[in-house]
Amino acid sequence: MSSVPTDSSAVAPAHGAAQGSRERCDAEALRLARAGDRQAFARVAIAWQDRIYNALRKILGNEHEAADLTQETFVRALDHLSSFRGQSSAYTWLFRIAMNLATSRQRQLKRRRTIAAGQLSLGNEESDPLDRQANSTPAPDRIAQQRERDEQVMAALNRLPEDQRSLLVLRDIEGMEYQQIADVLAVPLGTLKSRLFRARMALKDELKAYFDEQEAVA
Amino acid sequence: MNIRPGMEQLLCDYIEGTLEPARRDEVEALLSSDAELRKSVSRAMQARDALKSVPREKAPPQVTEAILAYAARRSTGWRIARLAAALLLAASLGVVIWSILPRETAAPMAANVPVCVEEAATEATAIEPEVLTMAAPPAIDQPQVQAFAAVDLPGRPASIIIRTGNDPEARRRIEAQLLQVPRSNLTDGQLQDLQARLLAAAPASEVELVMPDTIAMKAQVAKDSPVADAASNIAPAEPPAVAMRARATGRTPAESTAREMRFDAAGESPRYHLTIIIDGEPLPPTDTADTLPATAP
Structure with a gap:
């Protein structure tokens, strides 16, 4: 029976010499996850979720959006496990998904702000929450x-x-x-x-x- | 401030501190002769340091729970797909055996088939050695399964199996979570939420959403198949028996401490079962009615 620590510090991704080992570990976990081992996927998710959330939080400037997209990142990863070929590390693969989602979300928000600005141009100078x-x-x-x-x-x-x-x-x-x-x-x-x-x-x-x-x- | 082409990459490396000494000297000579550029680079480095020192933030717990719940939901879907594929395969195998063998030898062969079916019910890949001459099972979607088995596959999990091993602390945490379960009809979302909370409380445990109707479906397929007599030996009657659960874990009911909690709903709502099997040391007999809140919401 495998164990899934919920504290990401217990499985904190390492840098330097240990990084190769971490990458192999992640790749193996994703292979197991592809075979249906949900705990293997949970280990990868728990290992990287904080870093992905933190990056999205800083890029999007909104904690709710960041939480939403962090969740969506792993949902997409799970749904597209077969597209992970191991040519890049799980880390960069997950971040690529997260960044693509962030870009899409930014475009959506920009469109929404543009519409809102058009609708409220006479009475609202503060249409951009980031400006506020x-x-x-x-x-x-x-x-x-x-x-x-x-x-x-x-x-x-x-x-x-x-x-x-x-x-x-x-x-x-x-x-x-x-x-x-x-x-x-x-x-x-x-x-x-x-x-x-x-x-x-x-x-x-x-x-x-x-x-x-x-x-x-x- | 004019930066000539090619300088951007060089300055980027300089700010990052990744330039080799000769190139670094070259950049510093340039900076010493251009006060504006020097100030810009200096401020860019300060901005970089400030950005690096911004505190990191952790994902909220509900993100973890949502991810684990989704993974569990997907896993249940995979299990059903694999089970369905295995059932089709096993039934097809039965038909083939039944049709190609002489009548007098059919009975002994049929007696072996339930073993195949039983293994198939647990893990599709487990029966691969038995069907080496057959093609890999095709992917089947839910409507095909329903059409084949003549049963409606419920879109919801209906039971949770928990295996804690021998860790008393895990059991304690699991039971603490279970005490918070409302004694009523559980919705899909509540079941998934409960599963996520149980996993979070006792990470070393296995917490699995189970759909009892898949067992009923197996019985249905077995009855319709040419090996119905033999298969009926392994098809438990309604409701899904604890013995079936124990067999899936490789234990007899006596070896597992099984407690079943039922959540009955009025009217046409489905009836959910929350079956808890704690493997390892048997726990003292416990009346679950006493360990759960007595009042239904």
Whole structure:
């Protein structure tokens, strides 16, 4: 009888030397899952769900959407287990599903916002929830400096285009290697680096007021 | 700030700290001569560090539960599909044997068929050695199964089997969860939710949704098949017997501590059974009526 720990820390994906072992373990688990072993799939899901949720949370800027799409990622994975050939790692395969879902959801939200903006253009200047988040004023006296910085960074991130946001999240928050990001987003390595640099510049620009303030204080 | 083509990739590697020393010196020479670019790169690095330090967030527990519940639901679907394929295969095999063998030898062969059927009911692949000359069973969808077996396949699970092994702590957690089960007709969603909660409470256990009607379907197929007499020995009468459950786990009823809780619904609603088999050390006899809330909602 196999065991399925529900605490992802017990099966936390490893980096470096242990990563190959983790990948083999995941690939074997997905093979078993394809044969109908639900506990094998549960182990993979529990191992990666937090990282996928966290990445989606940062990309979408909304916890409910992130929870919804995390669930949907594993539903899609389970429904399309036969498409996992083991050519990439389970990790990049799952992230590719998650990123595709995030892109689709962003398009839906954008269309919805466009329609809403068209309908409410005379009376509502705040049609974008991300804009509202960015424009909201935190209470500095009650929020620690670190938290304030996190909020500013997340707000700046949320103002970036979705493709740049995904790149930065995968690289800086998820800690993926270049090649893994290239696999997930299906772009050549050189293109990826150029886009990553531009995304960094865009984030830096979005944080200009914050940096200026910090430099003035210093 | 003008960045010439090719510089973006170089600067990206510089910010990431992945440049080889010679290229790094080249970039730093450039930065020392361009204050605006130097400031931009410096701020980009600060932004990167700030982004890296943003706290990670964990998936809410309900996401885990939903994923596990979906996996369990899919697993039940696979089991039905495999069972249906195996039933067709076993029945076809019976027909073939019945039709090609002389009458006087048919009876002894038929007596062996239930073994095939029994194995098929547990695992389709288990009978593969018996049917080496036959093609792999075709994929069958639910309407085909229903048409063949002349029974309606319910779209819902109707029982939960729990195997905790010998872990007393797992049993305790399972029973604590079961105490919260409403003593009433359980909906599909409630059953799946319960299954997810049981799995979360005792991860080392097996918690399985079972559709008793698949057993009834087996009996139906067996009755209609040429091996009905022999097959009737393994076709339990309604309701699905605990003995059948125990046999599926490779144990006799005496070796398992089985308790059955019934949730009867009024009117035309289906009647659900929650059968609990705890393998290993028999538990002291327990009246489940006493361990569950006495009032129906």
